[in-house]
Amino acid sequence: MKEETVSKTIMERVKNTMINTVNYTKIGQKEGEKKQVTGKLIDLTLVEDGDLCVIDFDINKKLSIEKTDKRRQNIIDNILPANVGLVKTAHGGLHAYCNRDGYTLPSNRCVKCIVLDNIEIDIFGQMIKYKEHGGMEQKELVQNRVVGPNSSFRETKNNKRETLKYEAVNDWANMTHLVSLREILDSWNVDIEIPFKDYVDKVNMREFGWQVTEEGTIDRMNDEIAQACVNGLKNLEIHNYPQPINMEVSLLSVFSGIYGITNEQIRAEGMKNIRQFNKLTANAEKNYGEASFSGERKPNPWILTKILRNHNKDYYEQIIKPLLKQNYEVKKQQKISDIVQQIEKHEIDLKDPFT
Structure with a gap:
């Protein structure tokens, strides 16, 4: 991305894309209409650089306020980097603003990358700017709107009218040099940068790779x-500068992955293997200590599977991928078992048509 773009604040990038909402609804104000302005919509299609995107964390609305707040804070503390613009959504979810930075999304909005019982994660970005009809591009723009901060709307819940707000969590308006979408998705072991047809075909095949919990x-x-990942970290060229994982292996990503391993013996073996079985560039050797310190601050073992998928592909397909599938099946069966136990605990009769 151009420095001219990344150095702009979010507000500078969206100021000409905002549409007023009126009367505590999410409906945009029509030209000449005189109604109370109660918020703003941001149309990502109108962002000139075409690179701003929003990750939408939708937290189960049935959870208590305390549990919702805890999950939102977990998301901020554990799975998002610092340089994102954050907006708390009306029902306690989160919008994280970042740069698409060339990442090819299969569509403009509601691109689901993770779906759990209590958290769903969608991505909104500018991929298609103009509508199509009969295979021909039209002059009409595709609307791709998200609600901006300092916006309010009302809804009726339990026969009670409530006013809900979208609020900035950090210094949203003045954030610059936003992190790339790729970096965030890499840290979650999620890859949706594929043609739309393949995306649809594989959407049910990639769940085993998700490593974000219901708690955020x-x-x-x-x-x-963990042991399999450490065994596979061999014959790699490890660089100093943290490029996207699909391009090259960086020392920071390796350290982040190894520090995320909870078994001390396996972690120690991984540390020893970095230099013993791999080639470090001169700059990587020079900055070894600094990268180690940075990696320890943001541990995430699943980055190792991403490294192996891109840079030791045969090993990943033969060893890591089957283990990930097995791990997914175990978690799925545990989830089923938990549900059965819950049913038995509450003595729910599944044959009762009124249950």
Whole structure:
């Protein structure tokens, strides 16, 4: 991305894209209409650089306020980097503003990358600017709107009228040099940068790779997968500068992954293997200590699976991928077991048509 773009604040990038909302609704104000302005919509299609995107964390609305707040804070603390613009949504979810930075999304909005019982994560970005009809591009723009901060709307819940607000969590308006979408998705072990047809075909095949928990934290990696990852970190060229993982292996990503391993013996073996079985560039050797310190501050073991998927592909397909699938099946069966126990605990009769 151009420095001219990344150095602009979010407000500078969206100031000409905002549409007023009126009368505590999410409906845009029509030209000449005189109604009370109660918020703003941001149309990502109108962002000139075409690169701003929003990650939407939708937290289960049935959860208590305390549990919702805890999950939102977990998301901020555990799975998002610092340089994102943050907006708390009306129902306690979160919008995280980042740069698409060339990442090819399959569509403009509601691109689901993770779906859990209590958290769903969608991405909104500018991919298609103009509507199509009969295979021909039209002059009409595709609307791609998200609600901006300092916006209010009302809804009726339990026969009670409530006013809900979208509020900036950090210095949203003045944020610059936003992190790239790729960096965030890489840290979650999520890859949706594929043609739309393939995306549809594979959407049900990639769940085993998700490692974000219902609590909004990074899932713990079991020892079997951790050991397999450490065993596979061999014959790699490790660089100093943190490029996207699909391009090259950086020392920071390796340290982040190894520090995320909870088994001390496996972690120690991984540390020893970095230099013993891999080639470090001169700059990587020079900045070894600094990268180690930075990696320890943001541990995430699942980055190792991403490294192996891109840079030790045969090993990933033969060893890591089956383990990830197995891990997914175990978690799925545990989830089913938990539901059954809950049903038995409350003595729910599944044959009762009124249950």
